[in-house]
Amino acid sequence: MINLYQFKPAFGLPNASPFCMKVETYLRMAGLPYECVNGADVRKAPKGKLPYIEDAGQRIGDSGFIIDYLVQTYGDKLDEYLSENQRAQALAIRRMIEENLYWAAIYTRWIEDAGFALTREAFFDDMPPLLKQLVPHLARRALRREMMGHGMGRHSRDEIYAIGCRDITALSRLLGGQRYFMGEQPSSLDAITYAFIANLLWVPVLSPLLDEAKKHPNLEAYCQRMKTRYFATATI
């Protein structure tokens, strides 16, 4: 059995970490049996971040390496039909989402005061009182530093939202009227696009990113399609 170590579910989503939700979505799409270990300890993760998995005595960190491992071990159930060119396009879309849009989303949840109030409640509500006072602020400070290191944190609020909104518009154009991002058939890219778009659209954190996502009805319809197809049996 594959064990998926992740944060506890929040905001009514399978996971409020899009990287954790990406791996769970992939496991469901590929039809691989798994169990979630919610509320996992980040300090025990091989790369100091969640998600990670344990399978056949191995621990693998990083959502991308996890999917590589699953493909090598259990076969490429989702992407067999993709051409080399489509694989290259999927990689470019993935990088835009994970390495750029993600940081604009982090700004809405962790740096903006209103977003931070909701994030704090969602992630840390069950901590003992003293830790609940301290840990969210330490996490916020760490993310502020990471955002500076990445470069996104050096931009103004307006610039960050302009950058993020462009990515959302691009995603809507790339999807167009297709059922899935690579066409009429799902691919592993959909585990990423679904996890990240749902984490913008279906989270109560208000921001220009949410406003932009709502302007593109194909994104909402797409998330509903993915949820119905892969999470119909889930409690969340």
Ligand SMILES: N[C@@H](CCC(=O)N[C@@H](CS)C(=O)NCC(=O)O)C(=O)O
């Ligand atoms: N490249 C990693 C990114 C994972 C990641 O950023 N995880 C965040 C949550 S979304 C995390 O664990 N943060 C906790 C920390 O940095 O202490 C992946 O693809 O899994």
